Amino acid sequence: QVQLQESGPGLVKPSETLSLTCTVSGYSISGTSYWGWIRQPPGKGLEWVGTISHSGTTYYSPSLKSRVTISLDTSKNQFSLRLSSLTAADTAVYFCAKVYGNYPVGSFHHWGQGTLVTVSS
Amino acid sequence: EIVMTQSPATLSVSPGERATLSCRASQSVGSNLAWYQQKPGQAPRLLIFAASPRATGIPDRFSGSGSGTEFTLTISSLQSEDFAIYYCQQYNTWPLTFGQGTKVDI
Numbered sequence: 001q002v003q004l005q006e007s008g009p010g011l012v013k014p015s016e017t018l019s020l021t022c023t024v025s026g027y028s029i030s031g032t033s034y035w036g037w038i039r040q041p042p043g044k045g046l047e048w049v050g051t052i053s054h055s056g057t058t059y060y061s062p063s064l065k066s067r068v069t070i071s072l073d074t075s076k077n078q079f080s081l082r083l084s085s086l087t088a089a090d091t092a093v094y095f096c097a098k099v100y101g102n103y104p105v106g107s108f109h110h111w112g113q114g115t116l117v118t119v120s121s
Numbered sequence: 122e123i124v125m126t127q128s129p130a131t132l133s134v135s136p137g138e139r140a141t142l143s144c145r146a147s148q149s150v151g152s153n154l155a156w157y158q159q160k161p162g163q164a165p166r167l168l169i170f171a172a173s174p175r176a177t178g179i180p181d182r183f184s185g186s187g188s189g190t191e192f193t194l195t196i197s198s199l200q201s202e203d204f205a206i207y208y209c210q211q212y213n214t215w216p217l218t219f220g221q222g223t224k225v226d227i
Binding site for chain 1: 122153155157163164165166167170176208210212213214215216217218219220221222
């Protein structure tokens with residue numbers, strides 16, 4: 001059974017860089033699959049942040065592309081999100097998820113529980 | 122980007138009743154459409170992918186239909202555990218986009 005777990009700081013200062021990690025169990029991230037980050041501001045809807053392939057190819061939301069980096073660490077079976085130049089608008093619950101199937105575009109079948117990140121001084 | 126519009130914003134129904142939720146895409150997404158259920162404090166749960174097949178473990182009271190720009194999620198007989206927010210998502214074109222959600226409540 002695939003399980004995902006986000007980890008990272010709950011509070012980050014404006015202008016700083018957020019770093020989150022998603023640890024995957026029950027599945028090798030170096031297999032033929034794709035992994036994503038989705039965020040949800042408090043009380044609002046879901047926003048796709050980006051997706052990474054098993055080989056490290058990345059796809060980013062145009063609205064965040066200049067500030068976001070997603071990477072893999074196959075030795076730890078983890079993938080990570082870095083988001084720079086934070087503002088209060090980046091306050092959200094950040095979810096990591098596994099794409100359904102073996103294509104970069106797809107629905108998200110398995111999700112982490114999410115981690116709340118607050119941007120505040 | 123493709124804009125996904127869900128209606129209604131809130132749907133008030135009683136247990137045992139049928140609920141019909143709509144999702145419209147600003148341009149065709151073929152059948153590349155998913156539905157999720159989200160309860161407070163929880164991650165979204167995939168219900169439907171490719172517009173109509175149910176994800177593993179999803180009860181058959183949930184059904185999806187549609188293609189192109191118009192999609193429907195139907196819950197045939199609402200159970201108490203079905204009161205939640207439902208989102209549609211298109212994955213036909215980058216960037217992936219979600220609807221704003223429909224809240225199903227009593």
